[in-house]
Amino acid sequence: MEAKLEEINLLREKVQQLPPEAAAEIERLQQQISDLEGQLTRDLSAWDHVRLARHPERPYTLDYIERIFERFREVHGDRKYAEDPAIVGGMALLDGQPLMVIGQQKGRNTKERIFRNYGMPKPEGYRKALRLMKLAEKFSRPIVTFIDTPGAYPGIGAEERGQAEAIAFNLRAMAQIESPIVATVLGEGGSGGALAIGVADRVLMLEHSFYSVISPESCSAILWKTQGHAEEAARNLKLTASDLLELGVVDEVIDEPAGGAHHDPDGAARLLAERLRHHLGQLQQLSVAERLDQRFQKFRRMGAFQEG
Numbered sequence: 001m002e003a004k005l006e007e008i009n010l011l012r013e014k015v016q017q018l019p020p021e022a023a024a025e026i027e028r029l030q031q032q033i034s035d036l037e038g039q040l041t042r043d044l045s046a047w048d049h050v051r052l053a054r055h056p057e058r059p060y061t062l063d064y065i066e067r068i069f070e071r072f073r074e075v076h077g078d079r080k081y082a083e084d085p086a087i088v089g090g091m092a093l094l095d096g097q098p099l100m101v102i103g104q105q106k107g108r109n110t111k112e113r114i115f116r117n118y119g120m121p122k123p124e125g126y127r128k129a130l131r132l133m134k135l136a137e138k139f140s141r142p143i144v145t146f147i148d149t150p151g152a153y154p155g156i157g158a159e160e161r162g163q164a165e166a167i168a169f170n171l172r173a174m175a176q177i178e179s180p181i182v183a184t185v186l187g188e189g190g191s192g193g194a195l196a197i198g199v200a201d202r203v204l205m206l207e208h209s210f211y212s213v214i215s216p217e218s219c220s221a222i223l224w225k226t227q228g229h230a231e232e233a234a235r236n237l238k239l240t241a242s243d244l245l246e247l248g249v250v251d252e253v254i255d256e257p258a259g260g261a262h263h264d265p266d267g268a269a270r271l272l273a274e275r276l277r278h279h280l281g282q283l284q285q286l287s288v289a290e291r292l293d294q295r296f297q298k299f300r301r302m303g304a305f306q307e308g
Helices: 002-017 023-042 046-053 061-068 110-115 123-138 156-160 163-174 191-195 216-224 227-237 241-247 265-283 288-300
Strands: 070-074 087-094 097-104 143-149 181-190 202-206 210-212 252-254
Touching: 046 210, 046 227, 061 087, 061 097, 061 143, 061 265, 087 123, 087 265, 097 123, 123 143, 123 163, 143 191, 156 163, 163 191, 181 191, 181 265, 202 241, 202 265, 210 241, 216 227, 241 252, 252 265
Parallel strands: 097 143, 143 181, 181 202, 181 210, 202 252
Antiparallel strands: 070 087, 087 097
């Protein structure tokens, strides 16, 4: 994939160097670029999407907040136990409209990754997220959540402080919050750790993100007793954005710049911002009762089964 991207960039440089009168050659090279970009998307496997979702240079929650929103003011702590840096959130403006932004945050280097716990929230993180959602509901402000986590932190301390209860409480509470909610999977959408901020009126996914009840490696370890079948597990889990759109789990797949969001974070943010505006605008036209009913029905419809 990187080789094809390099070929595309070289072709673009050739186009820029050609004189204006070389119209036919410019058109031929532009078509070649378009064909290569299309091939990049068509040839990606489920495992390729997983690798792109985990790319270390991929934009994270704070990168999108910086590019999309104005006057972001972070709020800390769950007012019960502690602050969890793996979840960030606070009030911000989108085109002058106040709203609440909440998301999971990974780190860029070793020090940041340890500080953010590799984007794996503890119970206090999910309780902080819910506190912010309730604050948004109090002031009738829309809620935007960004999902990007391998999963909730499975450590002993987190379990002792009620990790499962915190996630379950969020699921129930989010189903009843009166404010409009739009959730977006930015990269990894891992299990209940992702779903805990994902019960929304609209669930969006970036093109190269994934959303799954279990990671491919863990699935492989359970079924094959080794992580060596992670690629096969990824294919069978139906965890890609296109798979989940077809299954009705998500409402829209948002295109990314060629090669992934990490190649053009500004472009990725512009594409995401446009869709956030669209969905928030639609949701704000509905009454509270209509939104809550549609949110309930949305999740009630999920899942396919066959009776024998």
